[in-house]
Amino acid sequence: xxxxxxxxxxxxxxxxxxxxxxxxxxxxxxxxxxxxxxxxxxxxxxxxxxxxxxxxxxxxxxxxxxxxxxxxxxxxxxxxxxxxxxxxxxxxxxxxxxxxxxxxxxxxxxxxxxxxxxxxxxxxxxxxxxxxxxxxxxxxxxxxxxxxxxxxxxxxxxxxxxxxxxxxxxxxxxxxxxxxxxxxxxxxxxxxxxxxxxxx
Numbered sequence: 001x002x003x004x005x006x007x008x009x010x011x012x013x014x015x016x017x018x019x020x021x022x023x024x025x026x027x028x029x030x031x032x033x034x035x036x037x038x039x040x041x042x043x044x045x046x047x048x049x050x051x052x053x054x055x056x057x058x059x060x061x062x063x064x065x066x067x068x069x070x071x072x073x074x075x076x077x078x079x080x081x082x083x084x085x086x087x088x089x090x091x092x093x094x095x096x097x098x099x100x101x102x103x104x105x106x107x108x109x110x111x112x113x114x115x116x117x118x119x120x121x122x123x124x125x126x127x128x129x130x131x132x133x134x135x136x137x138x139x140x141x142x143x144x145x146x147x148x149x150x151x152x153x154x155x156x157x158x159x160x161x162x163x164x165x166x167x168x169x170x171x172x173x174x175x176x177x178x179x180x181x182x183x184x185x186x187x188x189x190x191x192x193x194x195x196x197x198x199x200x
Contacts, residue, residue: 002035002036002054002055002058003035003036004033004034004035004062005034005035005036005157005162006033006034006154006156006157007031007032007033007034007062007066008031008032008034008152008153008154009029009030009031009032009066009070010029010030010150010151010152011027011028011029011030011070011071012027012028012029012150013025013026013027014026014027014028014175017175017176022175022176023175023176024172024173024175025172026170026171026172026173026174026175027070027071027072027170027171027172028135028148028150028168028169028170028171029067029070029071029150029168029169029170030067030133030150030151030152030166030167030168030169031062031063031066031067031070031152031166031167031168032131032152032154032157032164032165032166033059033062033063033164033165033166034154034157034158034162034163034164035055035059035162035163035164035165036161036162036163037086037087037089037090037094037158037161037162037163038051038055039051039090039091039094039097040087040089040090040094040160040161040162041089041161044091048093048094048097049097049101051097052097052098052101052103052104053103055098055103056097056098056099056101056103056104056107057103057104057107059098059104059165060103060104060105060107060108060111060167061107061111063108063165063166063167064107064108064111064112064167065111067112067167067168067169068111068112071169071170071171072171074111074112074113075113076171077112077113077138077169077170077171078137078138078146078170078171078172078173079135079136079137079138079146079148079169079170080108080109080112080114080116080118080119080135080136080138080167080168080169080170081118081119081120081121081133081134081135081136081149081150081167081168081169082099082104082105082108082118082119082120082133082165082166082167082168083099083120083121083122083131083132083133083165083166083167083168084096084098084099084122084123084163084164084165084166085122085123085124085125085129085131085158085163085164085166086122086123086124086125086158086163087124087126087127087157087158087159087160087161087162087163088124088125088126088160089160089161090124090160090161090163091124092122092123092124094163095122095123095124095163095165096122098163098165099120099122099165100120104165105118108167109138112138112169113138114138114139115138115139116136116137116138116139116140116141117141119133119134119135119136120134121133121134125158127154127155127156127157127158127159128153128154128155128156128157129153130151130152130153131151131152131153131164131166132149132150132151133149133150133151133152133166133167133168134147134148134149135147135148135149135150135168135169135170136148138169142181142182142183143173143181143182144177144179144180144181144182145173145174145177145179145181146170146172146173146174146177147174148170148173148174150168150170152166152168
């Protein structure tokens with residue numbers, strides 16, 4: 001039985017940096033769902049797939065529905081990420097069972113119209129822990145301008161027998177991103193770094 005206790009959303013708009021307007025106004029959002037951990041109190045459960053198959057797609061649909069509404073639809077979203085926090089009566093594998101299987105990731109990717117692997121974080125932690133969720137471009141993971149992170153916190157979750165599952169997204173790059181791109185970087189190795197640059 002799926003027991004969702006709380007849903008927390010956060011949203012931020014980046015409109016200026018160092019007192020100047022940003023080149024592109026970007027909105028980042030995250031949605032966290034607090035759910036009872038179906039494996040808590042059961043010891044080491046050898047196969048987590050049955051519960052993951054039931055629970056993960058429900059969470060994925062709930063979270064992405066709220067993310068797309070908050071950020072203006074899947075077309076507006078350019079980057080995404082995911083996270084899980086496991087309460088202290090669980091184990092980190094419980095979070096992995098929900099966010100690292102196709103029952104969650106494939107659903108999030110399809111609804112948000114992405115193709116990249118979804119950037120992620122996971123941990124076991126007490127209630128009130130602030131979750132940092134990494135994000136990157138949903139179709140071009142090498143696009144460095146979209147490497148970023150956002151944070152979200154559930155003040156009273158996860159309780160010891162709960163999980164917090166999060167997805168995050170953004171409508172554009174970091175504010176005023178300007179450090180180049182992995183696809184156009186020069187070749188850098190220890191040898192090239194040790195070779196003095198020649199000037200004409």
